[in-house]
Amino acid sequence: MTTWTLAAAKALHELPFLELIHQAATVHRAHHDPNKVQISTLISIKTGGCPEDCGYCPQAARYHTEVEGEPLLSVARVKAQALRAQAAGSSRVCLGAAWRNVKDGPEFEQVLEMVREVSRLNMEVCCTLGMLTPHQAKRLEEAGLYAYNHNVDSSEEYYKEIISTRAYEDRLETLRNVRKTAVTLCSGGIIGMGESLEDRMSMLVRLANMDPYPESVPINALVPVEGTPLEGQAPVSIFEMVRMVATARILMPETQVRLSAGRTSMSPEGQALCFYAGANSIFAGDKLLTTPNPDIAEDQALFRALGIQPQAPYEKHAPRKAADIVSPALGEKPKWSRPGHQIPRNEEKRRR
Numbered sequence: 001m002t003t004w005t006l007a008a009a010k011a012l013h014e015l016p017f018l019e020l021i022h023q024a025a026t027v028h029r030a031h032h033d034p035n036k037v038q039i040s041t042l043i044s045i046k047t048g049g050c051p052e053d054c055g056y057c058p059q060a061a062r063y064h065t066e067v068e069g070e071p072l073l074s075v076a077r078v079k080a081q082a083l084r085a086q087a088a089g090s091s092r093v094c095l096g097a098a099w100r101n102v103k104d105g106p107e108f109e110q111v112l113e114m115v116r117e118v119s120r121l122n123m124e125v126c127c128t129l130g131m132l133t134p135h136q137a138k139r140l141e142e143a144g145l146y147a148y149n150h151n152v153d154s155s156e157e158y159y160k161e162i163i164s165t166r167a168y169e170d171r172l173e174t175l176r177n178v179r180k181t182a183v184t185l186c187s188g189g190i191i192g193m194g195e196s197l198e199d200r201m202s203m204l205v206r207l208a209n210m211d212p213y214p215e216s217v218p219i220n221a222l223v224p225v226e227g228t229p230l231e232g233q234a235p236v237s238i239f240e241m242v243r244m245v246a247t248a249r250i251l252m253p254e255t256q257v258r259l260s261a262g263r264t265s266m267s268p269e270g271q272a273l274c275f276y277a278g279a280n281s282i283f284a285g286d287k288l289l290t291t292p293n294p295d296i297a298e299d300q301a302l303f304r305a306l307g308i309q310p311q312a313p314y315e316k317h318a319p320r321k322a323a324d325i326v327s328p329a330l331g332e333k334p335k336w337s338r339p340g341h342q343i344p345r346n347e348e349k350r351r352r
């Protein structure tokens with residue numbers, strides 16, 4: 001395994017643009033079919049009302065956004081949405097809940113049932129539910145979960161400027177807990193939050209030096225939402241996005257690099273450039289949790305224009321089999337931290 005340094009990652013990122021994407025495309029072709037892109041669908045199974053203070057997120061209860069809180073969806077509704085997504089070409093479903101961390105109890109049992117039901121549809125199931133104990137990770141594995149998403153978001157240093165209700169180390173602890181199981185890891189971040197180039201590279205180096213690195217790395221461009229502390233951030237340019245994708249591809253040759261939030265502001269040509277530079281997944285559906293996303297018909301037209309085929313489920317890793325013996329809940333009482341430092345722009349938006 002290559003150990004990456006910050007200097008090496010920065011040097012790559014700073015290559016002349018055409019040289020960088022050529023190198024990235026060469027790595028991409030050596031490890032993936034360049035004409036296949038996975039379509040994933042993100043289903044918000046529990047929306048809004050989150051106690052955290054992530055400065056980019058309209059689901060944080062403390063900010064005044066248009067997001068309406070909704071309780072946990074029923075298993076039947078999630079299954080119906082997954083079937084619609086599958087009919088539209090998705091091979092992966094990500095179930096997202098606006099929670100700080102998973103709590104043992106009826107809601108977690110309901111999520112485990114969702115995992116079992118959607119896995120039976122021959123779809124890769126990913127969950128993003130917040131912080132997770134080792135036993136909860138084990139229970140998700142037993143339910144047949146394919147992947148767990150927990151983004152590191154940014155560099156460790158810049159993380160403190162975005163979130164005060166939990167520590168970076170808690171993120172890493174959850175990732176380690178998932179790695180104790182056979183569930184694959186999905187972890188990436190967001191650019192355009194006011195971070196420096198060094199922060200972006202530090203985030204990629206952190207991911208790339210995990211042993212093994214995540215099987216899936218989403219690269220998001222901030223979608224500034226009115227009422228959140230980051231509402232006034234300037235948009236990320238397409239060249240910044242392509243450079244980020246290309247660098248991620250070179251640092252993590254085998255991973256599935258996912259074009260995530262921010263695609264609505266990218267032209268079809270810009271997205272094609274991202275695919276060339278090594279992105280091989282998109283999120284489909286008109287909403288990405290609560291922010292806008294391109295219409296599925298637009299994505300299908302783009303795939304036709306580029307001759308891209310949707311990637312089938314389990315092309316990269318074998319499916320997880322649900323276990324016959326299911327462990328009971330342990331009711332662990334984890335001590336997740338609450339740094340609680342003041343982030344002036346977060347406080348200002350909370351008070352408004």
Ligand code: SF4
Nearest residue numbers: 050052054057060098
């Ligand atoms: S990003 Fe997740 S944890 Fe942070 S406020 Fe939004 S829903 Fe909560």
